[in-house]
Amino acid sequence: MFDQLPAALQHEGRLSRRLFLSYAASLSAIPLLGQTAGTPKKVNFSADPFSMGVASGDPDHESVILWTRLGPKPLETGGGMPDQPVEVRWEIANDDSFKKVITSGKTTATSALGFSIHIEAKGLKPDHWYYYRFQSGDATSATGRTRTLPTPDANPEKLRFAVTSCQHWEQGLFTAYQQMKRDQPDLVFHLGDYIYEYAAGKGGNVRRHLGPEIETLEQYRLRYSQYRTDPDLQAMHAACPWFLTWDDHEVDNNYANDISEQRGVTPAQLLLRRANAYQAYYEMMPLRTTSLPKGPHMQLYRKGNFGRLAEFSVLDTRQYRTNQPNNDGRGPLNEEALNPRNTLLGREQRKWLFDSLESSTATWNILAQQVMMALVDRNTAGATAAYSMDQWPGYAAERQKLLEHIRDHKISNTVVLTGDIHSNWANELRVDDLKPDLPTIATEFVTTSLSSGGNGTSQAYDLSDRNPCNKFHNRERGYIICDVTAKTYTADYKVISDVKKPDGVTSSRAKFVVEAGKPIIHSA
Numbered sequence: 001m002f003d004q005l006p007a008a009l010q011h012e013g014r015l016s017r018r019l020f021l022s023y024a025a026s027l028s029a030i031p032l033l034g035q036t037a038g039t040p041k042k043v044n045f046s047a048d049p050f051s052m053g054v055a056s057g058d059p060d061h062e063s064v065i066l067w068t069r070l071g072p073k074p075l076e077t078g079g080g081m082p083d084q085p086v087e088v089r090w091e092i093a094n095d096d097s098f099k100k101v102i103t104s105g106k107t108t109a110t111s112a113l114g115f116s117i118h119i120e121a122k123g124l125k126p127d128h129w130y131y132y133r134f135q136s137g138d139a140t141s142a143t144g145r146t147r148t149l150p151t152p153d154a155n156p157e158k159l160r161f162a163v164t165s166c167q168h169w170e171q172g173l174f175t176a177y178q179q180m181k182r183d184q185p186d187l188v189f190h191l192g193d194y195i196y197e198y199a200a201g202k203g204g205n206v207r208r209h210l211g212p213e214i215e216t217l218e219q220y221r222l223r224y225s226q227y228r229t230d231p232d233l234q235a236m237h238a239a240c241p242w243f244l245t246w247d248d249h250e251v252d253n254n255y256a257n258d259i260s261e262q263r264g265v266t267p268a269q270l271l272l273r274r275a276n277a278y279q280a281y282y283e284m285m286p287l288r289t290t291s292l293p294k295g296p297h298m299q300l301y302r303k304g305n306f307g308r309l310a311e312f313s314v315l316d317t318r319q320y321r322t323n324q325p326n327n328d329g330r331g332p333l334n335e336e337a338l339n340p341r342n343t344l345l346g347r348e349q350r351k352w353l354f355d356s357l358e359s360s361t362a363t364w365n366i367l368a369q370q371v372m373m374a375l376v377d378r379n380t381a382g383a384t385a386a387y388s389m390d391q392w393p394g395y396a397a398e399r400q401k402l403l404e405h406i407r408d409h410k411i412s413n414t415v416v417l418t419g420d421i422h423s424n425w426a427n428e429l430r431v432d433d434l435k436p437d438l439p440t441i442a443t444e445f446v447t448t449s450l451s452s453g454g455n456g457t458s459q460a461y462d463l464s465d466r467n468p469c470n471k472f473h474n475r476e477r478g479y480i481i482c483d484v485t486a487k488t489y490t491a492d493y494k495v496i497s498d499v500k501k502p503d504g505v506t507s508s509r510a511k512f513v514v515e516a517g518k519p520i521i522h523s524a
């Protein structure tokens with residue numbers, strides 16, 4: 001939709017941010033499926049149009065989003081689809097042979113949303129597993145399995161979910177998802193870097209990106225299509241519902257709101273790219289229509305409840321953040337890092353988060369977010385402190401406000417889930433992590449990358465001397481399985497022996513438990 005920007009937006013040879021934003025605000029959201037679709041056609045496809053599989057996500061106690069996208073040629077621009085609306089049928093059943101169909105319907109896939117389908121299947125039973133599939137022309141999709149959550153006032157006995165992030169296509173295979181599927185989680189949380197925006201690498205990797213660094217809508221679409229052809233990723237999406245949020249690489253490395261990390265890129269240019277990236281993200285993920293993007297804006301922060309056992313706050317720490325202080329380097333917690341104007345959440349999201357934590361009645365309050373919250377000095381030698389300015393240390397005043405809020409309002413059992421950093425960490429969070437005499441307020445479990453960085457090493461730097469908040473650190477690849485009951489929260493760090501060969505074997509590297517009421521990390 002931004003392919004033909006009005007000439008007024010070209011301001012002295014560069015895009016003006018102000019004009020671009022007023023232009024974006026004048027656009028309505030992308031037309032909803034079916035509303036402007038015209039007469040859908042039944043198409044007979046030359047190849048499987050469901051080549052990118054099926055997915056489900058954002059469940060509540062009576063509904064879930066069912067996703068697919070038509071593309072018989074997923075690695076070609078346009079996906080091999082004719083430029084006409086196409087009819088898609090869907091059904092949801094109690095059994096995988098679809099003898100007992102619970103509900104079904106028809107919808108229209110259009111080029112406006114890259115022939116993606118987002119069905120809100122409603123009126124379902126709480127705390128219940130279902131099967132679903134799609135049909136178009138004479139093709140039938142793979143069968144997906146999904147579930148609803150317990151009612152908000154229910155007291156479920158247990159919940160198991162997986163936490164994953166950072167899946168670089170070129171640097172490793174997604175084999176760890178095979179084990180994750182065998183772990184049979186109720187839910188998956190993906191914390192960002194679902195794709196990487198970079199151009200095809202020079203070689204020496206296990207796979208190659210298609211094409212140059214991605215910037216246009218078609219390029220982002222194609223990159224997601226390539227990733228989603230991975231059979232292990234597809235199978236995991238089909239195994240249970242996911243809650244997804246993004247980090248930087250879904251748009252551009254270390255971007256902050258409308259600020260690119262490259263000098264010379266104007267905010268309007270970055271917003272233009274962001275609009276393309278956000279639309280492709282929406283199209284590819286099982287998200288609710290509340291997340292439908294409007295130009296460069298997209299509502300991704302949201303809440304979920306697994307009865308009274310757990311409340312999830314899924315955060316967006318990229319779209320609203322202020323620029324990284326200290327030129328986005330690693331450095332001490334100086335005046336720039338401590339500037340109270342620095343924000344990762346933005347004012348509205350912060351208010352929403354603080355309010356929803358205060359009103360939560362859940363036993364466990366889980367923040368699913370991107371960047372490490374512990375103030376971890378990552379210098380391995382010498383006296384100079386090295387805090388990452390792209391992570392919460394660069395936004396230390398807002399971090400302190402959040403932990404004070406959790407402390408002052410006695411928010412019960414806050415657990416922070418984090419990705420981004422391509423290594424495993426378990427941290428005890430205080431209002432100021434540099435003061436170990438202060439009480440521990442919350443717990444942070446940081447998952448390593450699924451594949452980014454290639455094979456890591458189990459020989460991690462011991463940073464716990466410098467950082468009393470840190471209880472575990474490891475640099476292998478993998479994911480975390482969390483088991484939650486009213487009494488305990490267990491985090492099992494799963495690592496995989498090799499991401500460069502298809503026969504990587506997954507094992508448990510470390511397992512920690514936190515008891516309800518005491519945010520102290522123990523070995524399990």
Ligand code: FE
Nearest residue numbers: 166193420452
């Ligand atoms: Fe990453």
Ligand code: CA
Nearest residue numbers: 193247248420
């Ligand atoms: Ca990242």
